Amino acid sequence: MDTPRKSLISKSTRNFVAAAKKMKPFNLFLIIHGYVYARWPYLYIGIGKGEHPLAKRFLPIITLFGRLFPSKRARDGVHSLDIASHTIADTYHGKALPLQTARELILIKEPINKPDLEHVVPYTQARAIILEHPDHIVALECPCRAAVEHPCTPIDVCLIVGEPFASFISEHQPQKSRWISQEEAVKILEEEDARGHVHHAFFKDAMLGRYYAICNCCSCCCGAMKAHHNHIPMLASSGYVAKIDHDLCLDCGTCHDYCQFSALHFDDQYTVQVDDELCMGCGICVSKCPQEAIELVLDPAKGVPLDVSSLV
Numbered sequence: 138m139d140t141p142r143k144s145l146i147s148k149s150t151r152n153f154v155a156a157a158k159k160m161k162p163f164n165l166f167l168i169i170h171g172y173v174y175a176r177w178p179y180l181y182i183g184i185g186k187g188e189h190p191l192a193k194r195f196l197p198i199i200t201l202f203g204r205l206f207p208s209k210r211a212r213d214g215v216h217s218l219d220i221a222s223h224t225i226a227d228t229y230h231g232k233a234l235p236l237q238t239a240r241e242l243i244l245i246k247e248p249i250n251k252p253d254l255e256h257v258v259p260y261t262q263a264r265a266i267i268l269e270h271p272d273h274i275v276a277l278e279c280p281c282r283a284a285v286e287h288p289c290t291p292i293d294v295c296l297i298v299g300e301p302f303a304s305f306i307s308e309h310q311p312q313k314s315r316w317i318s319q320e321e322a323v324k325i326l327e328e329e330d331a332r333g334h335v336h337h338a339f340f341k342d343a344m345l346g347r348y349y350a351i352c353n354c355c356s357c358c359c360g361a362m363k364a365h366h367n368h369i370p371m372l373a374s375s376g377y378v379a380k381i382d383h384d385l386c387l388d389c390g391t392c393h394d395y396c397q398f399s400a401l402h403f404d405d406q407y408t409v410q411v412d413d414e415l416c417m418g419c420g421i422c423v424s425k426c427p428q429e430a431i432e433l434v435l436d437p438a439k440g441v442p443l444d445v446s447s448l449v
Contacts, residue, residue, distance in 0.1 A: 149304040149307075153172065153302075153305050154172075156269075157345055160346060170343035171341075171344055174341070174343050174344070175306060176305075176309050178277075178306075178310070179283050181280070182280035183280070183283075225369060225371065226364075226369055226370045226371045227262045227342075228262050228263060228342040229263070229341045230263065230341075230371045231337030231339045231340070231352065232258055232337060232338045232375065232443060233335060233337055233372060233373065234351070234375055234419070235336075236326060236330045236424065237420075238442070239336040240326060240327075241445035242338060243296065243298070243351065244319050245268060245448070246271065248270070249448050250268075251267065254266060257440070257441045257443050258340060258373060260373070263342045263347065264340060264347075265340075265346055266348045266448060267347050267348075268298070269300045270300045270303075271298065272318075272319055273298075273303040273316075274296055274317050274319060275296075275306050275314045276294070276297075276314065276315050276317045276321075276322070276325060277296075277297055277310060277313060278292045278310075278313040279292055279293070279294055279353075279358070281354075281359045281360050282358045285358045289332070289334070289355045293313075293314075293315070294353045296317075296322050296325065296350060297314070298322075298349065302344065329353035332355075333425065334355050334397070334421075335355075335397050335398075335417075335419040337351065337354055338350075339361075362397065372417065374416075374418050374436075374440050375419060376418060376435065376436070376442035377418030377433035377434060377436060378418050378433070378434060378439060379392075379416050379418065380431065380432055381430055382432075386408075388403070388408055388409050389427065389428075390409065391426060398416065413436065417439075418433055418436070418439060
């Protein structure tokens with residue numbers, strides 16, 4: 138009896154392409170882009186951060202692709218100095234999540250199809266939450282931390298969620314990823330929160346235009362946070378801001394030391410104050426305050442929170 142011929146294309150790749158073909162309008166370039174991004178994430182992100190030895194060599198290629206496949210803003214005749222920044226932010230970005238929201242997002246049991254969350258995720262592209270097999274989760278060694286000489290540890294704290302993403306990463310990065318349960322993923326979130334690292338739900342146009350991961354980010358390693366600090370708007374607020382009860386606050390500075398967004402400062406009276414413009418509502422300061430003097434409050438100016446119960 139003839140032995141069935143093994144396909145040259147892996148199952149996870151076929152599943153990724155099949156899912157991509159359902160996108161409307163169909164975009165072959167995005168499929169190729171997504172394959173490259175997920176197949177070689179360490180090379181891709183290392184070059185993107187400028188920390189890989191090949192970064193300078195790839196810059197002309199990236200520039201050429203930008204000319205061959207201009208952004209919608211460029212096609213519409215927008216040629217402001219910050220067009221490149223907005224192009225990156227619109228197509229690859231994250232939304233800050235307080236720990237409880239991150240937990241709820243990880244613990245979803247049923248498939249979800251929310252194709253356009255314009256109010257929650259304020260970007261022109263990549264703002265869908267379409268979860269297939271939400272319990273399929275892979276812990277991946279963080280490409281941003283891997284690109285740093287002395288990274289924060291542990292390193293396997295990027296959570297790839299749902300299909301076809303989890304299987305694709307597992308199959309193509311077997312030495313740097315592992316399958317975990319939803320409960321194990323929550324434990325990673327809680328441990329990273331205790332270290333003062335911020336949870337972001339990440340979206341990317343080339344990853345089928347939707348949410349595919351929760352990353353646990355530190356400003357010293359994370360490429361998106363570095364871009365954010367350089368005024369490239371790659372991160373969206375949770376929709377909350379921190380509020381300090383000065384009757385309870387002892388001005389010990391613990392919250393200040395843990396803030397990843399430099400949103401806490403001491404005034405002339407050495408009293409801790411919140412810069413609402415810089416605050417992203419991540420909630421790290423809330424859990425770190427020994428006096429329980431900080432809470433997150435809704436701020437309409439910061440956008441709409443991700444309400445997981447409404448997704449379900």
